[in-house]
Amino acid sequence: MTQQLPAPQSQRIVLPPHRQRARRPRSVRTREWIHRNLFPSTAGTALTIVSVTFIAALTVGIVWFVFFDANWRVITDNRWLLFAGSFPHDQEWRLWAAMGFVFALIGLSYGMWSSLGRKDHLFIVLTGIAVILFMGHGGAAFWSSLWFLLSIALLFLGYVIARTIGHDRARQRSLLTRVILLRFAFDDAFSLRGGFDKTVPIQTRARAVRVALFPTRTGANRIVGGLLILALPLVLVILLAGGGASMRELDGFVLNLLLAPVGIVGGLVIAIPLAIGRASKLHAIKWTCTAYIEIVRGAPLLGWLFVALFILDDIIGGDLIIRTMVVLAVFTAAYMAEYIRGALQTLPHGQYEAAQAVGLSRGQSLRLIIMPQALRISIPPIVGQAIAIWKDTTLVTVILPLRELKGNADSAIAQSEFIPDRIEAYIFVAVAFWIVAFIMSRISQRMERAQGIGER
Amino acid sequence: MTSEDTASSEPAPPKISTEARPEPGTMVPERLIGQPDIITVSHVDKWFGDFQALDDVSLSVKEHEIVVILGPSGSGKSTFIRCLNRLEEHDAGRIVINGIELNEDVRNLNAIRSEVGMVFQQFNLFPHLSVLSNITLGLRKVRHLPRLDAEALAIQLLERVGIPEQAEKHPAQLSGGQQQRVAIARALAMQPKIMLFDEPTSALDPEMIKEVLDVMQELAESGMTMLVVTHEMGFAREVADRLFFFDEGALVEEGTPEHFFTSPREERTKLFLSQIL
Ligand SMILES: Nc1ncnc2c1ncn2[C@@H]1O[C@H](COP(=O)(O)OP(=O)(O)OP(=O)(O)O)[C@@H](O)[C@H]1O
Ligand SMILES: [Mg+2]
Numbered sequence: 168m169t170q171q172l173p174a175p176q177s178q179r180i181v182l183p184p185h186r187q188r189a190r191r192p193r194s195v196r197t198r199e200w201i202h203r204n205l206f207p208s209t210a211g212t213a214l215t216i217v218s219v220t221f222i223a224a225l226t227v228g229i230v231w232f233v234f235f236d237a238n239w240r241v242i243t244d245n246r247w248l249l250f251a252g253s254f255p256h257d258q259e260w261r262l263w264a265a266m267g268f269v270f271a272l273i274g275l276s277y278g279m280w281s282s283l284g285r286k287d288h289l290f291i292v293l294t295g296i297a298v299i300l301f302m303g304h305g306g307a308a309f310w311s312s313l314w315f316l317l318s319i320a321l322l323f324l325g326y327v328i329a330r331t332i333g334h335d336r337a338r339q340r341s342l343l344t345r346v347i348l349l350r351f352a353f354d355d356a357f358s359l360r361g362g363f364d365k366t367v368p369i370q371t372r373a374r375a376v377r378v379a380l381f382p383t384r385t386g387a388n389r390i391v392g393g394l395l396i397l398a399l400p401l402v403l404v405i406l407l408a409g410g411g412a413s414m415r416e417l418d419g420f421v422l423n424l425l426l427a428p429v430g431i432v433g434g435l436v437i438a439i440p441l442a443i444g445r446a447s448k449l450h451a452i453k454w455t456c457t458a459y460i461e462i463v464r465g466a467p468l469l470g471w472l473f474v475a476l477f478i479l480d481d482i483i484g485g486d487l488i489i490r491t492m493v494v495l496a497v498f499t500a501a502y503m504a505e506y507i508r509g510a511l512q513t514l515p516h517g518q519y520e521a522a523q524a525v526g527l528s529r530g531q532s533l534r535l536i537i538m539p540q541a542l543r544i545s546i547p548p549i550v551g552q553a554i555a556i557w558k559d560t561t562l563v564t565v566i567l568p569l570r571e572l573k574g575n576a577d578s579a580i581a582q583s584e585f586i587p588d589r590i591e592a593y594i595f596v597a598v599a600f601w602i603v604a605f606i607m608s609r610i611s612q613r614m615e616r617a618q619g620i621g622e623r
Numbered sequence: 624m625t626s627e628d629t630a631s632s633e634p635a636p637p638k639i640s641t642e643a644r645p646e647p648g649t650m651v652p653e654r655l656i657g658q659p660d661i662i663t664v665s666h667v668d669k670w671f672g673d674f675q676a677l678d679d680v681s682l683s684v685k686e687h688e689i690v691v692i693l694g695p696s697g698s699g700k701s702t703f704i705r706c707l708n709r710l711e712e713h714d715a716g717r718i719v720i721n722g723i724e725l726n727e728d729v730r731n732l733n734a735i736r737s738e739v740g741m742v743f744q745q746f747n748l749f750p751h752l753s754v755l756s757n758i759t760l761g762l763r764k765v766r767h768l769p770r771l772d773a774e775a776l777a778i779q780l781l782e783r784v785g786i787p788e789q790a791e792k793h794p795a796q797l798s799g800g801q802q803q804r805v806a807i808a809r810a811l812a813m814q815p816k817i818m819l820f821d822e823p824t825s826a827l828d829p830e831m832i833k834e835v836l837d838v839m840q841e842l843a844e845s846g847m848t849m850l851v852v853t854h855e856m857g858f859a860r861e862v863a864d865r866l867f868f869f870d871e872g873a874l875v876e877e878g879t880p881e882h883f884f885t886s887p888r889e890e891r892t893k894l895f896l897s898q899i900l
Contacts (some may be wrong), residue, residue: 338770520710521747525761526736526813535764539751 241588242301242595245579246311249595252418252575258411262421263314265405267321272398274322275391278329281613290609294602295319331377332387340383348379399428414486420572420599422488427557429492434499434556435549441504442541443533446511456504463501468559471498472566491563495556502552503545510544511537550611554604561600572596652864652879658685661817661848662707667716669702669872676702677713678872684850686816689843691859691880692852694869695895700852703869704819707850708739721816737765740810744822746802748794748809754781755790758809765813773812780808784838800831804838811842818842820851856900860884868892 206212242249251262277283283291295316302312352375382390394401402425406412417425444456463471475494476487483490514537522532542549564574576592579585585592662684669677676699684690694700705711706718709725709732718725723734749757758777762768768776781787784804786797794802803823810818820839824832836858843849843862853859859866859880866883868876868891876883876892887893 515745515747517743517745517747518749521741521743521749523710524708524736524739524741524743525809526733526765527761531764535760536749540749543751 237591237594238585238588239301239591239595241579241585241591244585245575245582246302248419248579249572249575250419251421252570253416254412254418254421255416261406261411263311263318265402266314267318268405269398269402270318271321271325272391272394274325274327275329276395277613278326278333279387279391281617282330283326287609290605291319291322297598328381329387329391332381332384335378335381335384337383338385340378345379348375352376352379399432414488417488418570419575422563422569422571423557423560423600424603426488426492426495426560426563426571427553430495430499430556430560431553433492433496434503434552437496437500438503438507439538441500442507442511445504445508460501460504463498464505468495468498468562469566472562476567487567487569491567491569495560499552499556503549506545506548506552507541510541513544514540546611546614550607554607557604557607558600572599652688655685655688655864658687660684661686661688661721662850663717663719664707665717667703667706667713667718669699669706669711669713676872677706680716680872680874682867682874682877684848686848687846688848689862689864690850690867691863691865692850692867692869693854693859693895693899698869699872700869701821702872704821704850704852707817707819708735708741710741737813738815739817739819740813740815741819742803742806742810742821742823744825746794746799746806746826748802748806750794752793753790754786754792754794754797754805757794757805758812761809761813777808777812780811781805783811783841784808785834798831799827800834803827803831803835807835807838807842817848817850820849820853822852822854824853824855854899868895870895 205215247256251259254262277287298315299312302315352372381387406417406421407414441456441459444452445460447453447456471494472491475490479490479493480487483493518536518540519532522536527535560571561573563569564571564577570578573596576596580589580592660683662682664683665681667677667680668675678699680703692700692704702711706713706725707720713725720735721738723731723738725731725735748754749760752760755774755777758780759768759770759773762773762776763770766773778787778790781790784807786801786804789797789801789805794805797805803826807818807823823839824835827835832855836855839849839851839858840862851858851863861880863880865877866880867874868883868887868889870891876887876889878887883892883896887896
C-alpha cells in the first residue's frame with residue numbers, strides 16, 4: 168500500500184488511505200477519466216475531435232486499401248522470389264529447419280532471462296496471422312504455413328521449457344542424484360514382481376523424471392548462452408552443409424536475415440578489442456585502432472560496398488557474399504567501438520582500482536568487471552546501430568549483383584502484369600523490415616530493464 | 624636510490640636490505656613491543672609530473688598494529704596508502720611488506736595484492752554483481768576456490784559484518800553503510816594480513832558511520848594490522864595504537880593518541896588538530 172497519495176491534480180478527489188478500496192464505481196471513474204483526458208476544455212475538445220476524425224479516416228483508408236483496394240497477388244505470386252529467390256526449391260526444408268531452430272532459441276532465451284508480456288503474445292499472434300494470410304492467399308502454401316506454425320509452436324515450447332527450468336532452485340545436480348531420481352520413477356515399473364506401485368502418484372513420477380533429465384538453471388544458462396553464440400554458424404551449416412544451397416543461392420529475405428546478424432555479431436566481436444585498444448597506453452595499438460575507426464567512419468557504407476565489390480576481390484577474392492559480410496562487420500564495428508569506448512570512459516576509475524585491489528589481473532578485470540558494465544551501458548546505441556545495419560542490408564542491391572528482399576521486390580514489380588502494384592510491394596517490404604526492427608527494439612528494451620537492477 | 628639488479632636466473636625472494644632501515648618509531652605502544660615490522664617504508668618519494676606528492680617518507684608498522692593517518696586535504700595520505708598496494712608506483716625509496724619488496728616484479732605485485740586488502744571512500748563495489756558475487760569473485764578467480772566453498776566463506780564474512788540477509792541483493796539496493804560493510808567483507812575474503820582504509824566513512828551519512836566504525840573496531844580487536852586514513856577522531860583516540868600526521872607530502876609527526884591529543888610537538892600538527900577537534 169502506498170502511504171503517500173500523489174499530489175492532488177485539478178479535479179481529482181483525494182481519499183484517505185483506508186478508503187482507497189471503497190471508491191466510486193468503475194463506470195463513474197471511467198466517465199471522469201474521459202472527461203478529464205478527452206474533454207477538459209473547449210480547445211481540448213476541439214483537438215480531440217480533430218484527432219479522432221483524422222485517426223478514423225486513416226484507419227478506414229488503411230483497412231479499405233489492405234482488404235479491398237490492394238492487389239496482393241504481386242506478393243503471393245512472388246512469394247518464393249521475395250522470401251528466398253534462387254534458393255533451391257528442393258532444399259526448402261533447410262530454411263524451415265533454420266527458422267525452427269532460431270525461433271526455439273528465441274523462446275528459450277526469453278524464458279531464461281526475461282518473460283513474454285501480454286504485448287509480446289499479441290505481437291506474435293498478429294504477425295503469425297499476417298504471415299499465414301499471405302501464405303494462404305492464392306493457395307498452395309499449405310506446407311509452408313504448417314512449418315511456420317510449427318516454428319511458432321517451437322518458440323512457445325522453448326519458452327515454457329526455459330521457464331520450467333527457471334523454477335528449479337538447485338545450482339548443481341550430480342549424475343548420481345539424477346540416476347536415483349530416475350530409479351525412483353521407474354523402479355517398480357520394471358521389477359518382475361509386477362506393475363506400478365499405485366501409491367506413488369503419476370505426477371510425482373513425472374516430476375522426478377523431469378528433474379532427473381533437465382539441466383539445472385546454471386547448466387541451462389550455459390547451454391542457451393552457448394547456443395546463442397553458436398547460432399549464426401549453426402544456421403549457416405543448416406543452410407549450406409552437405410549438399411545444401413551454395414553461397415550464391417542465398418537470396419531474398421533470407422539474405423537480409425543472414426547479412427544483418429553477421430554484420431551485428433561480427434561487428435560486436437571486432438568492436439570490443441577495438442574499443443579497448445583505443446584506450447590503450449601503447450601508442451602503436453592506440454593509433455592503429457583510432458585509424459581504423461576514423462577511416463571506416465569516414466566513408467559511407469555504400470562506398471565500402473564498392474570496396475567489397477572491386478578492391479577486396481583483388482585482395483582476398485572469395486565469394487561476393489562473404490566479402491559483403493566482412494565489409495558489413497568491419498563497418499559496424501567502427502561505430503560500435505566508439506559506443507563502447509564512450510561507455511568505458513563513463514565507468515568510474517574506482518572500478519579498475521577495486522578490481523586490482525581484489526587481485527584480478529588486467530585481463531580478468533576487463534572481462535569480469537569492466538566489459539560487462541560497459542556493454543550494459545552501451546546497449547541502447549549498439550541496438551540502434553544494429554537496427555541501422557539491418558535496414559542498410561538493402562543497400563547491397565544498389566551496387567552489388569546480390570539480390571535481397573528489396574531487390575527482389577523490384578524484380579517482382581518489373582513483371583508486366585504487376586507494374587501497377589508497386590505500392591503493395593513496397594508496403595510489404597517496409598512491413599517486413601519493420602517487424603524485425605521492432606523485435607530488435609523490444610529485445611533491447613527487455614535487456615535494459617533486466618540490467619536496471621545493477622545500476623548505480 | 625634504485626633497487627639492486629637481481630640476477631634474472633635465480634628468482635630469490637627480495638630481502639630487506641639492512642643498510643636503509645628507517646629510524647625506529649619514536650613511541651611504540653607497549654602491547655606491540657617485540658612484534659616484528661610488517662610494513663617498512665624508507666625514503667619514499669612520489670611525483671605527479673613535477674608536483675611532489677610524497678616527500679622522503681620513512682616509517683614502519685608492526686604486525687597487529689592499528690595506525691591512523693591524519694593530515695589536511697592534499698597532504699598525500701591517499702597517495703601514501705595507495706602506494707602500499709601499488710595502486711600508485713613510488714618513484715624513489717623502498718617499500719617492503721611482509722618481506723616482499725614492491726617493485727616492477729609482477730610476481731611480487733600479485734603476492735602483495737593477496738596480503739593487503741583495501742577499502743575505498745566510494746566503496747567501489749561492482750554494481751553489476753550481487754553482494755555475494757562481489758565477495759566471492761576474488762576467491763573464485765584469483766584463489767580458484769570452488770563456488771560452494773567460496774560462497775560459504777562469503778556468508779560467514781557477511782555475518783561478521785552483520786548483513787548476511789543481504790547476500791542476494793545488488794549493491795545499489797543497499798544503504799551506504801551496508802555497501803561499505805560489503806566492501807570490507809570483500810577485502811577480508813582474500814584473507815589479507817593488512818587492511819588499508821582510505822576515508823571509509825567520509826561518504827556516509829552520520830547515522831551510518833557508527834555501523835562501519837563498529838565493524839572496523841571488531842576487526843582491530845581480532846588482531847588485524849590496519850592503516851586507516853580517517854577524520855574520525857573518536858576512532859583514532861580509542862582504537863589506534865599510533866597516529867601519523869602528514870602535511871605537504873611529508874610525515875611530520877608520529878606518536879600514540881595520548882601524545883597527539885595532549886602534547887603534540889610540531890606547530891603544524893597543533894594547528895591541524897585545533898581545526899579539526
Ligand atoms: N593522479 C594524480 N595526478 C596528479 N596529481 C595527483 C594525483 N593524485 C593526487 N594528486 C595530487 O597529490 C596531492 C596529494 O593527494 P592525495 O589524494 O594523496 O591527498 P589526501 O591527503 O588524500 O587528501 P584528501 O584528504 O583530500 O583525500 C594532491 O595535491 C593531489 O592534487
Ligand atoms: Mg584522500
